Structures are given as C-alpha cells and as structure tokens.
Amino acid sequence: MQKPTHPLAGVDLRNLPEPPSAFPISERPALARLFVEDPGVIGCGWFHSRREDRFHVLANVIRVACNIVFAPFLCFPIGETVGNVAYNLTKPSWQDELIDVSDAVLQNPLFGDYERPEELTPHAVQVDNEIYEKTNFEPRWMLRVFIRDGRYSGHEQVEWTEEYRGIGYTALSYEMGAALTLFKEAERTLCDPPPLPPGRAYTLRDRKRISMEFLVEYCSAVRQNQKVEPDREEYVWLDEFCLSREREVAGEKPYDDETERREVHKERSEELGRLSDIFREAETVVIFCDKINCDHANLTCRWANRLFTLGDILHANKTQRMTRRLVPGGNTRPQSYLYPESGRSFRERMMHHAALASKWHLHSILRQSSNTGSDTWQMAIHALIVEAIRRNREIGFHCEFIGKGLNGLLPRRAKPHHLKGFDGWADLTWLLELNQGFYNQAALAAVCCLTDEPGTGNTWLGPPIEPKAGNERLEPLVTAFTVSGRNEDGKSIALLNIVDAKTIGLHPDLKRDSKALFRNPHARVRKIVSVTLLVISWIIAIAMYASAVTNPNLAAGATALLWISSIVFNFFRLTIGTMYLERSGWVFLSEKKWNDGSKGDAVWGSQPEKLLGQLDRSLDGRIVEWGEKQMAPRWDVPCSQYMRGHLIDMRNGIKVRVVVAKKPNAMVVLAVHGCGVTYMLLNRSDDANDVAEKVGLANLPPFTLAGTDRSGSVRVGPADFMERVEPTVW
Numbered sequence: 036m037q038k039p040t041h042p043l044a045g046v047d048l049r050n051l052p053e054p055p056s057a058f059p060i061s062e063r064p065a066l067a068r069l070f071v072e073d074p075g076v077i078g079c080g081w082f083h084s085r086r087e088d089r090f091h092v093l094a095n096v097i098r099v100a101c102n103i104v105f106a107p108f109l110c111f112p113i114g115e116t117v118g119n120v121a122y123n124l125t126k127p128s129w130q131d132e133l134i135d136v137s138d139a140v141l142q143n144p145l146f147g148d149y150e151r152p153e154e155l156t157p158h159a160v161q162v163d164n165e166i167y168e169k170t171n172f173e174p175r176w177m178l179r180v181f182i183r184d185g186r187y188s189g190h191e192q193v194e195w196t197e198e199y200r201g202i203g204y205t206a207l208s209y210e211m212g213a214a215l216t217l218f219k220e221a222e223r224t225l226c227d228p229p230p231l232p233p234g235r236a237y238t239l240r241d242r243k244r245i246s247m248e249f250l251v252e253y254c255s256a257v258r259q260n261q262k263v264e265p266d267r268e269e270y271v272w273l274d275e276f277c278l279s280r281e282r283e284v285a286g287e288k289p290y291d292d293e294t295e296r297r298e299v300h301k302e303r304s305e306e307l308g309r310l311s312d313i314f315r316e317a318e319t320v321v322i323f324c325d326k327i328n329c330d331h332a333n334l335t336c337r338w339a340n341r342l343f344t345l346g347d348i349l350h351a352n353k354t355q356r357m358t359r360r361l362v363p364g365g366n367t368r369p370q371s372y373l374y375p376e377s378g379r380s381f382r383e384r385m386m387h388h389a390a391l392a393s394k395w396h397l398h399s400i401l402r403q404s405s406n407t408g409s410d411t412w413q414m415a416i417h418a419l420i421v422e423a424i425r426r427n428r429e430i431g432f433h434c435e436f437i438g439k440g441l442n443g444l445l446p447r448r449a450k451p452h453h454l455k456g457f458d459g460w461a462d463l464t465w466l467l468e469l470n471q472g473f474y475n476q477a478a479l480a481a482v483c484c485l486t487d488e489p490g491t492g493n494t495w496l497g498p499p500i501e502p503k504a505g506n507e508r509l510e511p512l513v514t515a516f517t518v519s520g521r522n523e524d525g526k527s528i529a530l531l532n533i534v535d536a537k538t539i540g541l542h543p544d545l546k547r548d549s550k551a552l553f554r555n556p557h558a559r560v561r562k563i564v565s566v567t568l569l570v571i572s573w574i575i576a577i578a579m580y581a582s583a584v585t586n587p588n589l590a591a592g593a594t595a596l597l598w599i600s601s602i603v604f605n606f607f608r609l610t611i612g613t614m615y616l617e618r619s620g621w622v623f624l625s626e627k628k629w630n631d632g633s634k635g636d637a638v639w640g641s642q643p644e645k646l647l648g649q650l651d652r653s654l655d656g657r658i659v660e661w662g663e664k665q666m667a668p669r670w671d672v673p674c675s676q677y678m679r680g681h682l683i684d685m686r687n688g689i690k691v692r693v694v695v696a697k698k699p700n701a702m703v704v705l706a707v708h709g710c711g712v713t714y715m716l717l718n719r720s721d722d723a724n725d726v727a728e729k730v731g732l733a734n735l736p737p738f739t740l741a742g743t744d745r746s747g748s749v750r751v752g753p754a755d756f757m758e759r760v761e762p763t764v765w
Contacts, residue, residue: 068613070095072547073650075624075637079549079612085634102609106601110569110608112550137518137750140468140529141166166469168448174313175306176277177204177270180254185265187254192281193270203318204270205355208347209249210338213325217248220368239275239299246275253321256357256371272313278303301452307436308451311346311443320347320378323357327369331356332384334392339385342426342440345419348385349404349444351378379405395502396422412446412473417509419444420463420479421499427459428498438462445470460496464517464529477511480531480751481705481713484670485677485696485731495531495715495729495751505666506709512740513537513704520726520752530726530752537704537743539714541682542622544635545650551615552608557653558615565607572600616651618685620742623699625680633698643681644690658683660690665710667734670694682733695731702733703749704740712737715751726752 063073072078072086072095080094088094102109177195181188193199223245227238237245250273279302314320322331324338331338338344348354354376359369386401396418403410403418410418419441427437438454439462447469454462467476479499486497502509513536517529548555552562579593624639639646648655661667671679671694682691695716702714716731729751 065610065613068547069099069609072613075544075635075639076616076650077544077546077635079547079609085544087634099606099609102605103602106598106605110601110604112553137520137530137532140464140517140519142519166450166453168450173200173316174204174272174277174309176280177272178250178276180250180269180271182254182267182269183265185255187251190250190271190276192276199270202270204272205319205321206272206314206317206347207249207253207274207321207323208314208338208344209246209321209323210341211242211245212337213323214245214249216325217252218245221248223248242275246273249273249323250276252371253323253357256373258373259375261373261375272317274310278306304439304455305451307439308442308449308454310343310439311349314347315350315443317351319353319355320351321355321357321373322348322381323371325359327359327361329358330384331358332381333388334394334397339388340426340429342423342430342436345400345423345426346440346444348378348382349400351381354378354381356381393501393503394422395507396425413475413478416445416470416474417478420467421482424463424499425501435459438466441466446473461527461529463496468517471516475511475514476517476531477513477515477533477705478509480515480715481509481511481708481732482668483732485694485729494753500668500670503666503668506668506734508707508709510707512706512712515705518750528752530750533703533705533715533749533751534747536746536749537740538746538749539621539702539739539743541700541702542617542620542685543698543700545622545624545647545685546617547612548615548617549609549612552611555615555618555653558611561607561611565604569600569604572596576600614651615653616647616685620685621702622683622685623680623693623695624683625678625695625698627678629678629698639681641679643683647683654688658688658690660692661711661734661736662692665734665736667691667711668708668713670732677731682735684739687738689736691733691735693731693733697728697730699730701727702735703727704743705732707737708734710737711735712740714739717749717751719749726750728753 068078070092072080072084072091074086076086078084078086078091078095080091080098083090083094085091174195177193177199178190179193180190195204225237225241226244227241250271253271279299282299322338324331324336326336329336334340341347356374356376357371358374359371362370382401382404386398386405389395389398389401399410399414399418400422403415423437423441427440435458437459438449439451441463442449442451442454445466447466449462449466449469453465467474467479480495482499483495483497484500486494514534515531516534518532520528520530552558552565576593576597579589579596583590583593624643625637626639626641628636628638630636644654644658647658662669669692671692677694677696679692679694682693683689693716697718699716699718701717701719703717705713705715707713711734714733714735715729716733717727718730719725719727727749
C-alpha cells in the first residue's frame with residue numbers, strides 16, 4: 036500500500052527566501068486584540084479562540100459582554116480556574132502507563148527466502164545457541180593461485196578444510212572501483228551489459244571478471260624487500276571467488292537456473308557476515324586502491340572509506356600495501372608494488388590521518404584496536420556503529436550492508452543468516468539487541484538525525500552526527516532498547532522503548548495570558564493600583580449599602596458604583612490580558628508555514644524573538660539563545676528537507692534552534708550531551724496506547740531536567756504502527 040508523502044517532501048526548505056513578517060503586530064493596539072487575536076496565537080476566548088476560527092469575533096464579543104453584565108462576579112477568574120482544573124481531570128494524560136507485553140526483538144529471528152523479503156517469516160527461538168554465533172569464523176572456500184615467472188598462471192577454488200588450515204592464506208582487500216580501473220586498462224569488456232536488475236551495478240559473472248584483473252595485478256606486483264620464488268602457489272581469499280561455491284568447477288550450471296542463483300545469493304549473503312573473521316584469521320592482508328602513489332592510510336583514499344575496511348584491517352596481524360607507481364621514462368601502465376608493514380603500524384598511521392581529518396570515532400576505533408580495553412564497551416561500540424553508518428551512507432549502500440559489516444566486530448555475533456541485508460536498520464537493531472549487555476541504545480538515539488528513508492519502519496534511527504570539540508560528552512540518562520512490533524502492513528519493525536522516561540510537554544501555540552494582571556511580574560504595578568481602586572470602590576459601595584437602611588436612595592448609587600467599578604476593572608483586566616503571553620513551558624515556532632491546513636500556522640522567521648517582543652513587550656530583549664556559545668550539537672544536516680524552527684522556553688526566556696519533520700508536542704530525555712541535555716522531539720498522541728513518533732532532536736540547558744514528568748516507558752516508532760493485541764492502561 037502506498038503511503039502518503041509528507042507535504043514538504045522534495046522541497047529544500049533551507050534555500051527558500053526568508054519570508055516577510057506574516058502580520059504587522061506592532062500596528063495593532065491592545066483593544067484590537069481584545070476582539071481579533073494575532074495569527075499564530077491562542078486568544079483568551081472561552082471558545083473559538085484562534086483568529087481563523089469561524090466564530091472567533093463572536094466568542095470574544097460574548098466574553099466581553101459577560102464581563103460587563105456579570106461584572107462583580109467575574110472580577111477574579113475563580114470560575115475560569117475551576118473550569119481548567121475540571122478539563123484537565125477529564126483529559127487523557129501521558130502519565131497514564133501503557134501495560135503491554137511486547138516481544139523481545141531476539142524472540143523472532145527471520146527465516147526464509149533471501150531474495151523475497153516479503154516471504155520471511157518469524158521463527159520462535161528455543162534455546163540461546165540459536166541466537167549467538169560461535170567465535171572464530173573461518174572461510175568456507177579459498178583460491179589456490181598458481182604463479183609462474185612472477186605472473187598469474189591460473190587458479191582453482193578449494194574447500195577450506197582441516198588439511199589446508201595450517202598453511203595460512205592471504206586476504207585481498209580492495210575497492211571495486213579500483214578493480215574496475217584495472218579492468219578498463221586491460222581493455223576488457225563486460226559479459227552482461229545493462230539493463231540489469233534494480234539495485235545491481237554488475238552481474239556476478241562480470242564482478243568476477245573485474246576482480247580477476249585485480250588478482251592478476253597482485254600476482255605480478257613487485258615485492259619490495261621480500262624474497263619469494265617466481266614459481267609458487269599461494270592460497271588467496273578474494274571475495275568474488277570465495278563467497279560462494281564455484282559451480283563451473285563442480286560441473287554444474289553456472290548461475291543460469293533461477294533456483295541456483297538463489298542458492299548462490301544465500302551462500303554469498305551468509306559469507307559476507309563472516310568477513311571480519313576471515314580477515315582476522317588471514318596471515319597477511321593486502322590493501323589496494325588504483326590511486327597513484329597512495330599509501331591507503333589517508334582518508335582521501337577510496338579504500339580507506341569503505342564500510343568493510345573496518346573489519347578488514349582492525350585485527351590484521353600483517354599487511355602489504357599494494358601501491359601503483361608510474362614507471363620512469365615510459366608510457367606503459369603503472370606498476371604495482373607490495374610494501375610489507377605490521378598491522379599495528381598501518382593502523383597507527385590511519386589513526387594519525389583520522390585525527391587530522393577530525394574523524395574522532397575512527398580515531399577511537401583504531402586506538403582501541405591497538406590498546407584493547409582502553410575504552411569502555413559503551414564507547415567502543417558507539418564509535419563502531421556511528422562510523423559504520425557514516426561510511427555506509429557515503430558510499431551509497433543505503434545501509435543494507437551495515438549489519439554484515441559490523442558482525443564480528445562487536446562482543447556478540449549474529450548468525451549470518453539472521454542478517455538479511457534487505458533493511459540495514461533492521462539488521463542493526465538485531466545486532467544492538469544481541470549486544471544489549473554492553474551498549475545502551477539511548478546514546479545512538481541521541482546522535483541520529485531524522486531519517487531520509489521513512490519507509491524502513493525504524494524512524495528513530497538516521498544519519499549520525501560527527502563528534503566535535505565541546506559535544507563529545509555523551510552519557511545516557513535513560514535506558515533504551517528495541518522491542519518487536521508490526522505496522523499496519525504486517526511488517527515487523529523495531530520500536531525504541533525508553534525506560535524511566537522523563538518527558539516535557541510542548542504547548543501547541545503561544546497563548547494570551549487571561550490572568551496576566553494577577554501573575555505577570557511586569558503588570559505588578561498595574562495590579563496593585565487597579566485592585567486597590569477596585570477594593571476602595573467596593574468598600575464605599577458596601578458602606579453605602581449599610582447606610583441604605585436609613586436612606587434607601589443610597590442603594591441605587593451603591594449598586595451603580597459596584598457595577599461600574601467592576602466593569603472598568605474587568606475591561607482593564609481583559610485589556611491587560613491581550614498585552615502579555617502565558618509564561619509557562621515550551622512552545623515550538625516554525626520559521627515558515629507548514630501549509631498543511633492546521634490551525635495556528637504562522638511564519639516566525641529565523642529571529643522569532645523580534646516578533647515575540649511585539650506580541651509581548653516584556654519579552655523584548657529578554658530571550659537568550661542556547662546553541663553556538665554552549666557548543667551544543669546540531670542535527671541540521673546539509674540539504675535537509677525538513678522544517679527549521681525554534682523551541683522557546685516562555686518561562687525562562689531560552690531559545691533553541693531545531694529541525695523537525697512534524698510539529699512536536701513533547702520531548703523526552705536521552706543523554707547528557709556536551710554542556711546540555713539532548714531530548715528527542717516527539718509527535719505524541721494523548722492516548723497512552725499510541726506509539727510516539729520521532730520528529731527531531733534538541734539540546735537544552737541542564738536545568739530543564741527539573742521540569743520533567745516521569746513515566747515507566749515511552750515507545751518510539753513509525754506513525755503507522757498498529758498494536759497486535761489490545762493493551763490496557765494502568
């Protein structure tokens with residue numbers, strides 16, 4: 036079923052021109068606001084309090100008329116206060132606790148067709164060893180390469196059994212684009228030209244032809260300071276030839292039968308989940324890219340930025356850098372040279388370049404690989420996950436291989452067939468739950484921007500931000516983990532369950548303060564003078580009523596004085612209410628209109644404090660921004676298609692810039708982040724049975740923790756989540 040797209044999808048809101056002020060607030064006197072409120076502000080009316088409401092003017096006229104007719108009884112808003120209390124008692128509260136029994140993510144590993152994800156079915160787990168994979172993977176297949184006169188002569192695939200394991204093998208690590216360069220220089224042609232199936236750049240047959248040129252180049256490379264026989268045999272692991280059994284050798288149909296292609300895909304998918312251990316067990320890891328004179332440690336190297344590079348190099352004992360150099364005095368192809376180097380030395384050079392490029396997660400990963408135990412598992416796993424997501428996105432894999440790239444690098448390993456590769460976010464949540472004893476997922480949620488893949492069903496994940504000076508501190512304040520659920524299409528999804536949640540609600544819009552005369556400190560002088568005059572008038576009226584016993588003519592005058600003084604006071608109180616905004620809690624103000632037909636949709640621009648100063652003169656110059664001076668993290672990624680806006684603390688005068696997918700109505704605490712506290716912005720229903728939807732992130736001052744409401748848990752997931760069982764509310 037096709038899901039409706041967001042009205043802002045495809046529109047880059049960052050590049051739109053700054054709109055003019057939506058309304059001339061400064062030109063409207065307080066008396067005008069008494070009957071027609073400003074756009075984007077909830078008025079003091081008893082009903083239809085927004086400007087765009089049908090009976091907005093009529094509601095304000097009725098309110099003013101009632102304050103005239105019943106003036107003495109409405110001087111002090113006791114009835115309004117009682118009404119608000121009664122309304123709040125009947126309104127559903129987020130403090131209502133959802134009581135359900137969501138399945139653990141690990142309870143339902145998926146089994147089924149690797150090429151038909153819609154046919155994957157849950158399988159109940161019986162024992163723990165069906166979840167955890169044993170350590171020390173070994174390759175299933177290997178190439179025996181024949182080299183004659185220092186050049187490639189031939190190869191055969193062998194099954195890597197006990198008789199070979201003591202020999203040792205070389206694992207080749209390369210970037211496919213580099214092998215393609217060799218392929219083109221050799222003037223080779225593809226067997227299967229486009230068009231190809233969706234999501235594939237080359238067929239398996241062509242990938243083998245391309246990688247074969249790399250194998251040939253490796254065999255003929257000049258080995259610096261190494262004594263090797265020109266005629267020899269080597270055992271080499273090369274991905275395209277060793278991820279699946281070679282059918283042509285076995286005399287079978289080479290990938291023409293549909294069933295056979297599916298079996299090959301299954302073998303290759305499972306073997307990809309073993310990559311980190313295959314390279315860990317290798318005697319030597321050969322590193323290659325096609326860039327001339329590249330030492331592969333610099334982050335400008337394409338190989339150094341691959342997702343699978345992390346698993347290839349982190350635990351390598353020995354490396355050989357395969358570098359192409361131009362031959363002096365000739366126009367021939369560049370010659371490749373092999374330079375031996377210890378794995379530790381190579382990683383230290385990579386670590387140096389990572390520091391120069393401010394890639395601090397990569398720096399931490401490489402430091403941890405050389406000094407095991409220097410970082411906590413929380414820090415090490417977080418760095419691995421964030422760096423893997425960054426690499427995966429930069430090479431355009433859209434996260435489908437992220438689970439396979441990380442498997443074997445974390446304390447607990449997944450069985451390869453549990454990592455399907457169709458939805459990388461699903462594979463990642465599976466790995467995170469496998470490692471639940473070592474990692475709190477609240478840290479990952481605190482650094483993930485809004486997702487640009489809304490169809491994945493895991494909307495709390497997204498591109499992570501890079502750590503920078505001033506915001507590297509990241510200490511979770513809650514415990515978060517994933518639980519299993521299903522959306523309206525029946526697809527299995529992972530919901531983020533935040534335990535011991537601390538929530539702050541957001542007001543839907545700015546609201547006029549009908550009680551401003553009594554509680555706004557800037558109206559204190561007006562309150563003292565007006566209340567004093569009212570009390571004096573009432574005392575005189577009461578005295579006149581007392582004297583009316585002997586002089587009945589005074590009763591009419593007393594009534595007139597009581598009523599007129601009350602009318603004047605009420606009119607003054609109502610007018611003061613149009614001059615000030617309520618000073619309680621937080622509100623979100625968007626820079627531009629949503630244009631979704633919602634009430635209160637107004638333009639606040641990039642400096643909403645200026646408009647707020649016109650709406651409420653007491654706010655002029657009193658709003659302070661929390662952000663750059665505090666070196667707060669920002670989740671405003673380049674080319675973001677989401678809405679920019681500001682969170683305003685009306686009580687304390689704090690402004691925070693944010694980027695949101697929808698208008699938030701709540702925020703939940705995640706972690707201490709830099710100098711502040713990171714909150715997840717939510718679109719949350721009043722019904723405790725509904726799952727909250729992540730719409731953004733914000734970093735707020737630490738004092739905001741004092742104003743949070745605590746609950747047992749809050750679940751975050753997609754908007755189309757559907758409960759499988761009828762829950763109850765405590």
